Amino acid sequence: MDATRVTEQPTSYERPPGADPADSRGALLRTPTPPRAPGAAALPAQARTGEPPSTPGTTAPSGNDKAPVSNGPEHAQPSAAAEADTHRPRPVPEGIPPQPGTEPAPEERRSGQGVQPGRPTPMRRDGDRLRFVGAATRRIARGIDLDEIVMGLCRATVPTFSDAILVYLRDPLPVGDERPTGPVVLRLRRTDRIPEERDTEGFLPVPGVPEPTELAELSAVTAELCEVQPGGALAEVLRGVRPVFADAPAAHAALPELLGEDGQLVVPTGQRAILAPLRGRRRVIGAALFLRRPERIAFEADDLLVAAQLATHSALGIDKAVLYGREAYIADELQRTMLPETLPRPTGVRLASRYLPAAETARVGGDWYDAIPLPGSRVALVVGDVMGHSMTSAAIMGQLRTTAQTLAGLDLPPQEVLHHLDEQAQRLGTDRMATCLYAVYDPVSHRITIANAGHPPPVLLHLGGRAEVLRVPPGAPIGVGGVDFEAVELDAPAGATLLLYTDGLVESRLRDVWTGIEQLREKLAATAQLTGPDHPPPLEALCDEVLDMLGPGDRDDDIALLAARFDGIAPSDVAYWFLEPEDAAPGRARRLARRALSRWGLEELSDSVELLVSEVVTNAVRYASRPVTLRLLRTDVLRCEVGDDVPQLPRLRQARATDEGGRGLYLVNKLARRWGATRLSTGKVVWFELNRG
Numbered sequence: 001m002d003a004t005r006v007t008e009q010p011t012s013y014e015r016p017p018g019a020d021p022a023d024s025r026g027a028l029l030r031t032p033t034p035p036r037a038p039g040a041a042a043l044p045a046q047a048r049t050g051e052p053p054s055t056p057g058t059t060a061p062s063g064n065d066k067a068p069v070s071n072g073p074e075h076a077q078p079s080a081a082a083e084a085d086t087h088r089p090r091p092v093p094e095g096i097p098p099q100p101g102t103e104p105a106p107e108e109r110r111s112g113q114g115v116q117p118g119r120p121t122p123m124r125r126d127g128d129r130l131r132f133v134g135a136a137t138r139r140i141a142r143g144i145d146l147d148e149i150v151m152g153l154c155r156a157t158v159p160t161f162s163d164a165i166l167v168y169l170r171d172p173l174p175v176g177d178e179r180p181t182g183p184v185v186l187r188l189r190r191t192d193r194i195p196e197e198r199d200t201e202g203f204l205p206v207p208g209v210p211e212p213t214e215l216a217e218l219s220a221v222t223a224e225l226c227e228v229q230p231g232g233a234l235a236e237v238l239r240g241v242r243p244v245f246a247d248a249p250a251a252h253a254a255l256p257e258l259l260g261e262d263g264q265l266v267v268p269t270g271q272r273a274i275l276a277p278l279r280g281r282r283r284v285i286g287a288a289l290f291l292r293r294p295e296r297i298a299f300e301a302d303d304l305l306v307a308a309q310l311a312t313h314s315a316l317g318i319d320k321a322v323l324y325g326r327e328a329y330i331a332d333e334l335q336r337t338m339l340p341e342t343l344p345r346p347t348g349v350r351l352a353s354r355y356l357p358a359a360e361t362a363r364v365g366g367d368w369y370d371a372i373p374l375p376g377s378r379v380a381l382v383v384g385d386v387m388g389h390s391m392t393s394a395a396i397m398g399q400l401r402t403t404a405q406t407l408a409g410l411d412l413p414p415q416e417v418l419h420h421l422d423e424q425a426q427r428l429g430t431d432r433m434a435t436c437l438y439a440v441y442d443p444v445s446h447r448i449t450i451a452n453a454g455h456p457p458p459v460l461l462h463l464g465g466r467a468e469v470l471r472v473p474p475g476a477p478i479g480v481g482g483v484d485f486e487a488v489e490l491d492a493p494a495g496a497t498l499l500l501y502t503d504g505l506v507e508s509r510l511r512d513v514w515t516g517i518e519q520l521r522e523k524l525a526a527t528a529q530l531t532g533p534d535h536p537p538p539l540e541a542l543c544d545e546v547l548d549m550l551g552p553g554d555r556d557d558d559i560a561l562l563a564a565r566f567d568g569i570a571p572s573d574v575a576y577w578f579l580e581p582e583d584a585a586p587g588r589a590r591r592l593a594r595r596a597l598s599r600w601g602l603e604e605l606s607d608s609v610e611l612l613v614s615e616v617v618t619n620a621v622r623y624a625s626r627p628v629t630l631r632l633l634r635t636d637v638l639r640c641e642v643g644d645d646v647p648q649l650p651r652l653r654q655a656r657a658t659d660e661g662g663r664g665l666y667l668v669n670k671l672a673r674r675w676g677a678t679r680l681s682t683g684k685v686v687w688f689e690l691n692r693g
Contacts, residue, residue, distance in 0.1 A: 129306050132160060137313045145325065146173075149317040153288070153310060154192035161306065162274075162290040164193035164266075168226065168258065169278070169286035169318070175326050184228040184235075186258070186286060193291075226258050234258055238277045238284045243307040245299065246273030246289075258287065266291065271298040276311040280319035288314070331391065335365070338398040343371050346379040347635045348443025348569045352539040354547060354561040358389045358504070365389030365558035366397045366434065367502045372408040375678040375685040376641065377443055377633060380408045381564055383500040384436035384478075385455070389558050396432055400424065400478070404438070411680045414438040414451035415485040418478065422453070425479035433479040437472075437500055441492055443569045444633075448498070451487040453478050456503055456513060459521055463495035463536055465528035467521040494568040495536055499524065499546070504557035523549045539565050573600075573634040579617065581624040581644075589617040589630055593640075596632050605638060605690055608671055613640060615664035616686050620644040624683075637673065637689045645683035 136156035143149035154165050171187035228235050233253035237244060244251045246267050254275065255267060267273045268291060278286040288311055292299065335357070343351040351371050358365055366386025374380055382404055386393045403424045407417045417438050425432045435455040441448045450458070450470070454477035460468045470490060476483040492498070499520075506516025527545045531537045537545075543563055550559075575596040579585040590610040597606050613630070620628045624644040633639040652665045668675050668688055675688035 129302060133306055133309050136161075136310060140310070140313050140317055143317060144321065146318060146321045149314060149321055150190050153314045154190055157290060157310060158192045159194045161303075161310075163293045163296060164191070164291040166191050166259075166289040166291075167278075167286065168288070170284075171225070173285060173318070173322050174283060175322050183230075186226040186228060188224045189286070226260075229257065232257055237275060238287060241277050241279050241284070243274050243276035243304045243311065245271045245304070246275055247271060251275045255289075258289070268292060268294045270294075272296065274299055274304065274307045276307040278311050278315035278318070280315045285315055285318060331394075334391070334394055334398075338394055338401065339368060340370060344373050344379070346371070346373045346443075347377040347633065347639065348567050349379055349441055350539055350565040350567065352543050352563045352565075354543050354559070356504075356547070356559040358556070358558050366393030367504065367558040367560035368397050368401050369500065369560045369562040370401060370404065371562070371564075372405055374408065374440065375411060375643075375680060375687070376631075377569065377639065379441050379443075379564075381439045381441060381498070381500060381562060382408075382436065383455070383502060383560055383562050384434055385502040385504075385558075385560070386432075386434040396425075396428060396434070399428060400434060400436070404436075409678070411678065413487060414440055414449055415487040418451050418453045418475070418485040422478045422481060422483070422485075426481050431479075433477050435477050435503075439498070439500070441498075441564065441566065443567070444574055446492050446494065446566070446568045447489055448492040448566075449487050449489045451475070451485050453485060456501065456506060456517060458501075459499045459517070459524060460492075461497040461499065461524045461528055461536070461542075462493065464533045465525055467524040467528070469517060469521055492566045492568070494566055496566050497524075497536060497539070497542065498564045498566065500562040500564075501546075502558065502560045504559040505546070505550070505561065508556045519549060520546065536565065539563055569633060569635060575632040577630045579621070579628045579630055581621040581626070581628055583621075585621045585628060586614045586618045589613050592630065593632060600634050602634070602638065602692065605692070608690060609638070609640065612668050612671060612688055612690075613642070615667055616640075616642045616688070619650060619664055620646075620686070623648075634692075636692070638692055639687060639689045641685050641687040643680070643683060643685045647679055647683055649677045649679060649684055650686060 136153075139156045140149060140152040143152045150167050150169075153167065157165050166188060167190045168186040169189045171185045226234075228238065233250060234257040237250050237254045240250070246252065246255060247270060258275075259266070267289075272292040272294065274290040276288045276290065277284050278288060288307075290299075290307055335355075339355055340353075343353060345351075353369055355367065355369070366384075366388055368382075368384050368386075370380075370382040372380040372382065382401075384397070384400060384404075386397045386400065400421060403421055404417060407420050412420070418436060421434075421436060425434060434453075436453045437450065437455040437458065438453075439448055439450040439458070450472050452472045453475045455475075457472050457474075458470050460470055462468065472488055473486040475485050501520075503513055506520055507513040508516070511519075523546060524542075527537050527542060543561055546561065547559070575592070577589075577592050579589060590613060593609050593613050594606050597603055597609060617628060617630065620642050621644075623646045626645045629641070629643040631641045631643075633641070650665055652669055671690075672688035673691050675686070677684055677686045
């Protein structure tokens with residue numbers, strides 16, 4: 001019997017219902033004994049596979065009863081004389097070096113004598129081992145990550161094959177073609193053993209036999225970390241790849257290095273321990289130590305082949321699990337960088353979002369959402385969906401999202417943003433299709449402008465609880481080319497909630513998109529009724545309630561969800577003026593700002609605001625040819641915005657001692673909470689914010 005026979009032999013067999021050879025709670029595999037006729041004498045154990053059968057007509061000298069036994073099929077029982085005559089030591093399997101003391105006594109192998117009652121009998125036939133290896137490898141193969149595979153190895157071998165197991169893995173585990181530069185370090189990943197108290201499965205301690213203490217606390221006795229010394233005994237065993245008995249000279253010298261000085265206490269004497277290297281596709285990634293209690297029968301030479309198969313399947317599974325973990329990590333990082341980590345907090349609107357991948361095993365997709373602050377306290381709300389949910393879709397989504405952010409920074413109208421996105425998608429390829437919805441909310445005018453490119457329409461939840469599907473032009477998807485996009489401007493009353501989503505939320509194999517949109521509208525209306533007509537539902541809870549409408553079979557695609565609660569800015573909190581580009585404009589701006597602050601009760605900010613307004617307005621009127629705009633907004637902070645028709649943005653620089661100007665933005669940078677400048681289609685806006693007391 002060699003390693004090839006272990007893996008390629010058919011493993012189908014007749015098994016009692018519910019029995020699993022690799023189940024840690026199941027008893028050991030045993031060859032079923034044929035029922036004995038009443039009054040018939042007990043027959044000896046069946047001859048082992050590979051031994052010559054008895055000669056036809058041979059009789060068994062068992063007193064007066066002499067029944068001829070013919071050379072029948074495999075399960076025919078030979079006579080006692082034939083059993084005695086045909087017995088001979090089993091040859092050492094090919095490829096495994098002869099191990100001292102591998103052959104137990106004949107009477108121990110044949111009749112099970114010498115095994116303590118109440119303990120599981122070992123596997124003594126090739127068929128038993130084949131069935132065990134088949135069941136164990138299937139259990140190991142069921143694992144998809146590292147912990148599941150290691151646990152599958154432990155549960156498959158304890159107690160069927162061994163009483164205890166220790167699994168060591170490299171720390172860190174190499175991934176793919178990586179070549180670790182540091183020393184080889186093994187870390188104890190998992191231990192498993194037969195509990196001291198078992199149920200009625202036949203593993204109760206034997207009365208009068210003391211419970212061995214060697215296997216009681218494996219993790220406490222053995223060392224957790226082990227550095228493999230180059231040229232040492234452990235390195236030689238790992239390089240040899242094949243499992244060896246613990247009493248072999250190489251393993252005997254390697255165990256103290258692996259387990260530590262006190263670790264040898266857990267290794268039983270004789271051939272009751274097997275050290276098996278775990279080798280992946282390119283290198284050794286760990287080692288497994290199989291242990292049997294001193295009162296158990298020792299391992300046989302064929303058990304080395306079983307340990308080799310278990311180690312090989314486990315190592316290959318661990319190698320693939322590490323590769324899968326790296327791919328999943330890359331996919332998660334890619335998706336995380338493609339989507340915003342946190343949403344901004346623009347003035348007059350509150351935001352919440354959700355993203356759900358199509359499946360846990362495919363966590364990347366083409367759905368995205370975004371919220372982009374714009375000049376004038378406005379905010380752009382974007383949601384899009386690239387066809388598919390693969391790495392390619394995620395990459396295209398990232399490029400389109402970056403393009404949308406750049407276009408939003410230019411303060412283009414929504415329809416122009418979609419037009420440029422369509423051109424970008426065509427440059428990426430002929431089959432790069434996506435849907436997108438782009439909306440701009442102005443908290444001062446309480447209006448929202450929406451342009452659509454083949455995306456499902458948004459739903460607006462009013463303060464009174466009425467949910468409305470907004471009528472926006474559907475448009476053609478991005479990437480079609482040669483189409484025109486249209487924008488509509490709608491009211492966005494304070495307290496209303498706008499819900500933008502992708503089709504994965506409303507469309508599945510069980511329902512069409514319009515049925516899903518109607519269910520979404522009803523869900524929003526029902527949720528709003530719970531909080532009453534005067535209080536909108538909490539935004540985060542509303543997103544969770546929307547996702548709860550998904551049934552078990554409704555997850556066919558990625559889902560991106562963006563909810564915006566419109567608070568707006570009251571007209572009484574806004575002051576707006578036009579200033580002619582003349583020398584008297586800075587003085588007039590200071591007076592207007594002082595009056596507004598006095599009306600709002602913010603006189604303590606007058607000095608700072610007058611100084612900064614004067615500097616920014618002076619810089620604007622120096623180059624402007626059209627009236628300059630000045631706007632003050634009172635929210636949680638005081639915000640000042642100065643707009644002109646010059647597209648060049650001001651830059652902060654360090655003025656020399658001889659310069660007469662260049663210090664205005666330096667003062668703004670020192671005194672303001674934060675400031676910035678944004679280019680518009682008609683010029684630019686310079687703004688700054690101050691804390692309110």
